[in-house]
Amino acid sequence: MSAPAPEKLVEGAEPKRLRGHLRVQAILDAAGALFAERGYDAVTMTEVAARSGAAIGSLYRFFPTKEVLADALLRRYGERIDAELAALADEAATLPLDAFADAFVDHALAWAPDRAAALVLIEARHMAGPQRERLRESMRARFCETIAHVNPALGPDRVEAKARVLHQLFKLVAANAGEGAAVLRELRALVAGFLRGRAADG
Amino acid sequence: MSAPAPEKLVEGAEPKRLRGHLRVQAILDAAGALFAERGYDAVTMTEVAARSGAAIGSLYRFFPTKEVLADALLRRYGERIDAELAALADEAATLPLDAFADAFVDHALAWAPDRAAALVLIEARHMAGPQRERLRESMRARFCETIAHVNPALGPDRVEAKARVLHQLFKLVAANAGEGAAVLRELRALVAGFLRGRAADG
Amino acid sequence: MSAPAPEKLVEGAEPKRLRGHLRVQAILDAAGALFAERGYDAVTMTEVAARSGAAIGSLYRFFPTKEVLADALLRRYGERIDAELAALADEAATLPLDAFADAFVDHALAWAPDRAAALVLIEARHMAGPQRERLRESMRARFCETIAHVNPALGPDRVEAKARVLHQLFKLVAANAGEGAAVLRELRALVAGFLRGRAADG
């Protein structure tokens, strides 16, 4: 007598026209800014809609769930950071060490604006989603590449360990984006020292 | 329901005040654990009350607002971390540099358990409270002390800058509490290198 | 890192004080009336709350879900109808056939007011709940008893079949509660004829 409701879409409708694509971008931008400012839980879907200039119904057409919205944001962010880190790994192969240390800091600083929203989403306790793991994993791989380029003689375990620390240094530097020159100088020194690896290598 | 108060051990004078104190501690413990597990927004006052064995009305008698509760938690946490950092600053004055670098890492790792709840609260974007600033400020002061002890020749600006980076290194190390020996070795090297300050000093 | 939210109550809080019991009754009455008037889907929880004089939050304290509310209503209704049908079965054993036919009609008519809400809930396509099956089953059992009393010579299959039809006649009569004497006379004749069972027995 009773009948199960039909399957629900898990992904929002892909926008098929230019207008839709623009709208999706606007929504992601608005959501990113709001999440960065106030955290995942504190932001309401209504606010996201308002800030992006979309009606609440339109927002839900593309992102049928708050979590899906966060996931999409994380995916977009992941693409950007991966491109950034790929470039970084390349530079690790071509630049002399000190120049590369500076480049590393520059990349981290350039990344900073995106960072806030991304971090909030990654740290958010709920939204377990595999998105987070995937992102973390791809970043780690890039940092391993980088370390391997900088220091080709290292065994895989050392590479892993140093890559992990380098990953954290990346975040650390990004967290200091707004600071004065003095701090940045310290950071460059910190990174250069780490890459040169005197202490741990000896 | 409430923690059994050892009423007879005291002079019978202030059983209520003592009970109240214990209850406050229980509430703070419960809140700290829950915030660490699930984040500030996701935890309900009712849950805090239940986990601490207090009635919701009692919880509100002590902490008239969720934000006040978070603030109190942050204050308690601030006292602990300040003691820890004070000890660290002392060691900076007495230990040789390499030994101190190890001590620094040890302190950071020891701090890690507390860290989770505190971090959740500090990062929570909305709760503006002055508590955060005050905590940050006191931590920074301790790190300045530490740097000054390690490197007495530095001018105040350099001290400021290095203290800021040291602060972040503290968090970075704490974030690696669960990692293997290889990573820890890298971290010790990183900290030692930073404190020695070769690159930036030259 | 992430933690699952604690289990949610499936049953609403049992009222522990008189006030609470009265409130629960008021809510069930309001819900019953509204469901009967306008159907399950068309009634909003806010309306139920308003009509029962409770705040929406209070409604949800006792009935954490619209479905739970419907289930509770069905349970209450089930208790009443079972008492009614038990009495009917007793009368089947003691009254002469024609008198019993009249009693049957009277019982069905007496039941009519409750009927509307119950029927709406039983027919509702969603809310699969076992409540429905259980209710249907217990009613069927009572009608089997009744038939067995009226006509002790019947085999179990005949009893089943006649019980099923009797069940439907019960609903049919109840559906005519507001009609004039002429219709009621026809109904009494219909029931008497069915119980006497001339045609089918011969």
Added chain:
Amino acid sequence: MSAPAPEKLVEGAEPKRLRGHLRVQAILDAAGALFAERGYDAVTMTEVAARSGAAIGSLYRFFPTKEVLADALLRRYGERIDAELAALADEAATLPLDAFADAFVDHALAWAPDRAAALVLIEARHMAGPQRERLRESMRARFCETIAHVNPALGPDRVEAKARVLHQLFKLVAANAGEGAAVLRELRALVAGFLRGRAADG
């Protein structure tokens, strides 16, 4: 997307009108099936559009409101049932009583499939529409005809009363479409008994 219209079979004059007609039929079919499966409220206009192969905009061109759609469905259903009942009334005039009782049951069973969607719509409390009344009225008239044919001696009041009960018996039988032979035999006996009208006539 739309059902392939046999455009060439017509004189080429009104391909649109034909297409529209087919589309309307498809929509009504889809809506009927969905309403029967899941109830009026639970079915969305978007689903109806999807199942009928029409765009949501087209659906609204033909049926400017969900209620209008339900009404149209009810009207179509009314036409069918009226034809059925007219045939039944004819048979009442020509068949001997027992044969007619069987025919009555057969007609009711044949009608059962349509019944589901119609019943859902008729029972739906909100949709007040005059459609329901009109349908009920025309059915009653047919049942009056039938009763008059079966029992020409009855006065108009008796006819009214018996017609009303016959109407309900029609629904009762239809509700047992899926049941076993034993139940059907009881139903035939019930109907025959009622038509013969021993008890009430005496």
Added chain:
DNA sequence: CATGAATGAGTATTCATTCAT
């Protein structure tokens, strides 16, 4: 003072309907 029932503003989400393309 302690308790926990009551309150109601606020949140995510759905869906009938409109209208630009």
Added chain:
DNA sequence: TATGAATGAATACTCATTCAT
């Protein structure tokens, strides 16, 4: 005319906070 993206009022449900007992 046909299409399906856009709209926003309405809905079930949550939770910080209050207050009668």
